[in-house]
Amino acid sequence: MKKIVIIVLGIALLVGLGIFTARLMNKKGKSDEQIAAFNFDIKDTASVDKIIITEPNGMEMTLVRSGKNWTDDKGGCVQPVQVFNILEALYNVRFKGYVPENAVKTVINRMTTIGIKVQYFQNGDWSKTWYIGGSTSDHHGTYMLVESAEAGKSDLPVIAEIKGLKGIIEPRFFADPRKWQCSEIFAYQMDEIAEVNVKFTQRPDRSFEVRKIKQDYLVKFGGKYLTSLDTNMVYRYLLNFKRINFENPNYELNDKQLDSLKHSTPFCVLKVRSTKGVKTQLRMFRRPSVSGEKEVDDFGDESPYDINRFWCELPSGQVVKCQYFTFNPILMGHIYFNPDRYKNVQ
Numbered sequence: 001m002k003k004i005v006i007i008v009l010g011i012a013l014l015v016g017l018g019i020f021t022a023r024l025m026n027k028k029g030k031s032d033e034q035i036a037a038f039n040f041d042i043k044d045t046a047s048v049d050k051i052i053i054t055e056p057n058g059m060e061m062t063l064v065r066s067g068k069n070w071t072d073d074k075g076g077c078v079q080p081v082q083v084f085n086i087l088e089a090l091y092n093v094r095f096k097g098y099v100p101e102n103a104v105k106t107v108i109n110r111m112t113t114i115g116i117k118v119q120y121f122q123n124g125d126w127s128k129t130w131y132i133g134g135s136t137s138d139h140h141g142t143y144m145l146v147e148s149a150e151a152g153k154s155d156l157p158v159i160a161e162i163k164g165l166k167g168i169i170e171p172r173f174f175a176d177p178r179k180w181q182c183s184e185i186f187a188y189q190m191d192e193i194a195e196v197n198v199k200f201t202q203r204p205d206r207s208f209e210v211r212k213i214k215q216d217y218l219v220k221f222g223g224k225y226l227t228s229l230d231t232n233m234v235y236r237y238l239l240n241f242k243r244i245n246f247e248n249p250n251y252e253l254n255d256k257q258l259d260s261l262k263h264s265t266p267f268c269v270l271k272v273r274s275t276k277g278v279k280t281q282l283r284m285f286r287r288p289s290v291s292g293e294k295e296v297d298d299f300g301d302e303s304p305y306d307i308n309r310f311w312c313e314l315p316s317g318q319v320v321k322c323q324y325f326t327f328n329p330i331l332m333g334h335i336y337f338n339p340d341r342y343k344n345v346q
Helices: 002-027 032-037 080-092 101-114 231-241 255-262 324-331
Strands: 048-054 060-066 069-072 093-098 116-122 125-135 142-148 158-162 184-186 193-200 208-213 216-221 224-226 268-274 279-285 309-313 319-323
Touching: 048 080, 069 080, 080 093, 080 158, 101 125, 101 142, 184 279, 193 231, 193 324, 208 231, 216 231, 231 324, 255 309, 255 319, 268 324, 309 324, 319 324
Parallel strands: none
Antiparallel strands: 048 060, 048 116, 060 069, 093 158, 116 125, 125 142, 142 158, 193 208, 193 268, 208 216, 216 224, 268 279, 279 309, 309 319
């Protein structure tokens, strides 16, 4: 029995010495600085609960995990796919190669002037920071430095990549809040809408409203209430509110132009009231024609304006760019409530 114990202990000792030797061989020739230079990834991305992105101009964006969702630091909605792109990079990032010795100084200077800083926090505590310094000449790698709680900050920039993907890492990281903002305006189910009011300021004959009264609906078109109402058409109209998004934030108008736009007369005002009493108002403004020539709009009229896109002022006061293609189903009431189809009464 004693011999067996001695043999088992001997084997365990040999195994331990083997593992220790293997680790030493793995680290042979690598300084602490080099080891730190490779330490980019975080495999437990589920524990990452805050990300701070800082651009060279000082613009900063903070992303915060809230349960299964992510928001900005004020609780505002952010696009989840873009957060996923960051976490995917964090999980799959890996060392690709060394920066040529004669280029190290240039790369470090570039990081200082145009580098993006990304801070990661796990379970409330800072864990790691990336310094992203642009792409390699072949655009298949990204110059990066890393600082971590375990290994400190490396002074040695290296070339990193995302496992399994060709291309650069940098485009996934930006601090402009407009690029993060969710584009959703409405997301109502039919039974969640209590009232819709569409007012065309220059064409009152096209204005209309839809109101829910208990289980019935009342429709007013062109200043007149409709009788013999086809309820199915009301249902078809209200189904269009399931998903209404704007196309892009404003990247074109400066503050003076925005002020002038808001003080002008909108071509349409849309008001929606939910069954919970939430009220939303959108003010819509024409954009100049891209071609400079008159074109025929969706109403069949010649228009000197852009027939594809318009400016819209959200309840927050923000002005965004929208597409008629998205909004026409909820603005063109004559498709659903054509007065010729019904008997009108004053």
